[in-house]
Amino acid sequence: MNALSIKRLRYIKGELAKNKHALVLLAPFFILFFTFTVIPVFMSVVLSFTYFNMLEMPRWVGWDNYARLFVADDVFLIALKNTFLFAFITGPISYIACFLFAWLINELPPKVRAVLTLILYAPSIAGNTYLIWQTLFSSDSYGYMNSFLIKWGFILEPIQWLQDPRYMLPILMMVQLWLSLGTSFLAFIAGLQNVDRSLYEAGAIDGIRNRWQELWFITLPAMRPQLMFGAVIQITSAFAVAEISIYMIGFPSVDYAAHTIVTHLVDYGTIRFQMGYASAIATILFAIMMGTNMITQKLLRKVGE
C-alpha cells in the first residue's frame, strides 16, 4: 500500500516535471485565483457553520444556520420560490435568445453586423439603465404605460406597477430579459467566427437542405465549448438576480414579492451583520447552481446528435 502510493507520487512528480512550461504559464493566474477567490470562498463556507457578527470571534454552531433557513425563515422560502421562478423562466429564454440573435447577426455583411451587435449589446453597456423602465412603469397616470392604457380604455385609473406584488415579478423578468444579451451573446458571436466555413460546404454535399439542419448538425456541435460557457454564465446571472430588484422595486420589496436569495443574503450580510447566516444562504445558492449546471451540461452534450 505504502509502496504503491510512493510510486503514484513519483509518477505525478514525473508528469508535472514533464509539463514544466504548463506550470509556469499557469502559476500567475492560479496564485492570484487562490488568494482572491478560492480561499475567500472556502472561508465563507466554513463561516456558514458559525455565528459571526464581524465584531466577536466566530462561534461554531454546526448545522443551525441551515436548519433555521428551512424551518424558521418564512421569508427565505419566498425568496427561494421567486428565485426559482425567475431562473427557470428568464434563464432558458435569454440563453436561446443570445444564441439565436448571435446566429442571425452572423449572416449579415460585416458592417451591418457590427452596428447590430452594438445595438443589441447596448443595454449591457449602458450600465444603470433602470431609469428608462422606471419612467415607462411609473405609477402616476403620466407614466408611459399607464397613459397608454388609459388612453385606449383598457384601464380607468393608473396601476401601481412597481408597488403591486402582482406585477413586480413579471416586470423584473422583462427587464432582466432585456439586459440579457450580454456576456454569452458576445461569446457566441466570437464563437461563430471560429466555426470552419468549409464545414458548411461539406454539409451541403452530404445532403443538408435548409438552415435549420445546418444549425443543428454543423453550427451547434462546432460551438459546443461556447455553448457550455454560455450556460454557466446564464445560470449564474439568472439565479443571482438582485440588483435589478433593488433598483427597480426597492429593498425590501412590498410583501417581499420580489425578494430573491441574493437580496435575502444582502439583508443578513450587509444590514444585520449576521455573516454566518449570510454565508449559509450563499452556500445553498451555490449548491443549487451547481446542480442546475450539472443537468444543463448533460443536456448540452446531446446537442447535434
Next chain:
Amino acid sequence: MALKFLLKKRLNRSWSVDILLFLLLAGVAAFMSLPLVYTINRAFMPLDEIFAFPPRFIVRNPSFKNFTDLVNIFSDSWVPFSRYVFNTFFIAIVGTTGHVIIASAAAYSLAKAKFPFRNALFSLVVMSLMFTPYVTQVPNYMTISWLGLINTYWAILLPAFASTLGLYLMKQFMEQIPDALIEAAKIDGATEYRIFWKIVMPIVKPAWMTLIIFSLQSLWTNGSVTSHKYIYSEQLRTVDAVFGQIASGGIARTGPVAAVTLLMMSVPIIVFIVTQSRVIQTMSTSGLKE
C-alpha cells in the same frame, strides 16, 4: 455592398424566411437601442426638459449647457481632474492587459497540456463562478489588508488579473484548436511559450478581443464600487468615483449627471466598436484542418 449581399444566392437559404427573420431582428434592435437613445438625448436636454412632466424621451432644444456646467464643477475640485482620468485609464489598461495575458497563458495550459490535476483545477474555476461575491467581501478585505495592498492600485489590479470568467472563455476557445497544429509546431522546434504567443493567440483573436471588452467594461464601470472598499486616498480615485460624488449632489446637479452618464458610456462603446470590428475581420480557422 449591401446590395451585392442581397443579390448573392446563398447556400441553404430561402428568401421568405430571410426577410421574416430580419424583420424580427429589426424590431428587437429598435427596442434594445432605447438606452442609447435615452442617454444621448438626456445629455443634451436643458434643465426644464429634464424635469418636464410628462417625462420626455427625445430632446427638443438641444444644448451643451450640461457639459459646460460639468467643466465648472471640476474646476473647483482640489485634486486636478486629470489625475482622476489618469487613474481610470491606468487601472483600465493595466488591468485589462494583465488579465488577458495571465488568463490566456493559464487557459492554454489547461486546454492543451496533459498533466495531473488539470481537470480538478478547471472544475474549481467553473465552480467559483457560481459563488456569489457578496459574502467573499469580508475575507477578501482581510486578505488585501494582510498583504498590505490597502490604498494602492494593486488592490484593484491583482483581483482583476485573476478574474475567472476570462480563463474559462479562453480555455473554451483554445480547446477547438486541433492538437495536430501544436504538434507540428513542436516538431518544427518551437518552444511552448512561442507556440502560445505566436500560434495559439492569433487563432483565438476573436476570443481575447471579446475578453478585452468584458474586462475593460468591468474595470471602467465598477471601478468606484471596488475602489471605495480598498482605496481611501482621493489622489488614487477614479473618474467614476468623482462622477458618483457629482451625482450625489442631488437635483441641482441633474443636468451635469446626464452629461456624465453619456461620457462614461462613450468609452466602452468606442472600445467595443474598435474591438468588434477586429473580431469580425478575422476568418480565423481558415487553413486549419485536422
